[in-house]
Amino acid sequence: MTYAYACAVARRALAPALVLLALTGPADAAEPRDPWVRAWGGNGAGQLGNGSLAAQPTPSGVQGLARADVRQLSAGGGNDTSAFAIALLDDGTVESWGGNGSGQLGDGTTVGRPFPAAVTGLSGVSKISAGVNSASAVRGGRVLAWGDNAYGQLGNGTTQASPRPAAVQSLNKVEDISFGCYHAVALREDGTVWTWGRNQFGQLGLGSTTDRNTPRRVPDLTDVVEVSAGCNHTLARTADGTVKAWGYNSNGQLGNDSTEHGSAPVDVKHLTDVARIFAAGYHSFAVLDDGQVRAWGWNGAGHLGDGSTVSRTTPVPVPGLTDVTALAGGYNHTLAVLADGSVLAWGENTMGQLGDGTTTNSLSPVTALPPGSGATRVATSTVSRSSYAY
Numbered sequence: 001m002t003y004a005y006a007c008a009v010a011r012r013a014l015a016p017a018l019v020l021l022a023l024t025g026p027a028d029a030a031e032p033r034d035p036w037v038r039a040w041g042g043n044g045a046g047q048l049g050n051g052s053l054a055a056q057p058t059p060s061g062v063q064g065l066a067r068a069d070v071r072q073l074s075a076g077g078g079n080d081t082s083a084f085a086i087a088l089l090d091d092g093t094v095e096s097w098g099g100n101g102s103g104q105l106g107d108g109t110t111v112g113r114p115f116p117a118a119v120t121g122l123s124g125v126s127k128i129s130a131g132v133n134s135a136s137a138v139r140g141g142r143v144l145a146w147g148d149n150a151y152g153q154l155g156n157g158t159t160q161a162s163p164r165p166a167a168v169q170s171l172n173k174v175e176d177i178s179f180g181c182y183h184a185v186a187l188r189e190d191g192t193v194w195t196w197g198r199n200q201f202g203q204l205g206l207g208s209t210t211d212r213n214t215p216r217r218v219p220d221l222t223d224v225v226e227v228s229a230g231c232n233h234t235l236a237r238t239a240d241g242t243v244k245a246w247g248y249n250s251n252g253q254l255g256n257d258s259t260e261h262g263s264a265p266v267d268v269k270h271l272t273d274v275a276r277i278f279a280a281g282y283h284s285f286a287v288l289d290d291g292q293v294r295a296w297g298w299n300g301a302g303h304l305g306d307g308s309t310v311s312r313t314t315p316v317p318v319p320g321l322t323d324v325t326a327l328a329g330g331y332n333h334t335l336a337v338l339a340d341g342s343v344l345a346w347g348e349n350t351m352g353q354l355g356d357g358t359t360t361n362s363l364s365p366v367t368a369l370p371p372g373s374g375a376t377r378v379a380t381s382t383v384s385r386s387s388y389a390y
Contacts, residue, residue, distance in 0.1 A: 152213025280329020
């Protein structure tokens with residue numbers, strides 16, 4: 001047993017007692033709220049990190065993972081039996097849990113586990129992102145990736161899977177990374193965007209549909225300040241507050257009033273003064289400078305939040321949603337965390353991924369966590385049915 005694994009087991013054993021202490025502390029405690037990262041929804045691979053494989057229709061604590069220690073959380077997996085999650089801690093280390101059939105936990109094995117443990121040898125990390133069965137981390141401006149590599153999404157010049165972090169070729173000064181289902185998007189410090197992996201729908205933005213197993217620069221795209229990858233489409237926010245999109249577009253994911261796939265960046269229509277972008281599995285969101293939210297793309301389960309199930313080929317307002325600090329979208333559901341610490345969810349709920357204690361779909365937001373929960377960020381599995389708040 002490795003030292004990291006032993007620590008994880010010990011922490012797992014202590015977690016229930018610590019949760020009890022947090023919930024039953026002094027009567028005059030100022031903030032009687034659960035300190036743990038919360039997770040709910042599908043759990044067939046242990047991706048909720050609570051030590052079980054049972055679906056959870058209300059938020060439960062991820063064992064031993066304190067919210068205050070987590071800088072970023074990203075979830076992946078293509079279905080409920082392969083889903084997993086990774087967490088970047090404040091000390092620059094990374095923990096992972098859930099399915100591991102392709103080595104996506106980065107621990108050198110293909111054995112899954114329903115609780116977090118360290119990705120051995122990974123430290124000094126600044127960003128992370130998870131794909132379907134792959135994951136990545138930025139360390140010192142360079143990208144490391146591990147897991148499935150069928151389409152070259154590890155960026156190491158091969159299509160061979162790797163159960164341990166391996167360097168992405170010929171790419172440095174990386175500021176941010178975002179994994180789609182099988183492709184990766186990196187933002188460099190100079191505002192350029194580099195992509196690799198699967199390119200069936202032009203999601204690499206290179207003007208072709210040829211897969212790439214090493215990074216290529218997206219032509220004619222500069223001054224980018226944020227990137228976000230959906231399953232098969234990609235978004236980029238530029239310094240002037242507008243948004244570019246490319247890739248899969250059957251349901252209007254590119255927001256250009258079309259349903260034709262695009263292998264080169266196009267303008268998302270009717271969007272200015274954008275502060276943040278969030279690409280979900282097959283839909284997308286933008287938060288404007290004034291706090292308003294816009295949504296577009298696939299909407300079969302009402303996950304755009306506009307009160308309908310009509311897909312949108314251009315951005316539409318999400319009514320009644322204000323003070324949003326972060327968003328995340330899975331296959332057919334969406335999460336939002338508000339400034340008051342509440343977490344709202346809407347869309348499909350077949351595995352309890354909305355967190356309201358039911359399995360009933362909802363076209364309007366339901367409350368997963370109340371105000372004062374302490375949550376400031378949310379995450380979902382890209383094309384699966386699990387949810388996280390931290």
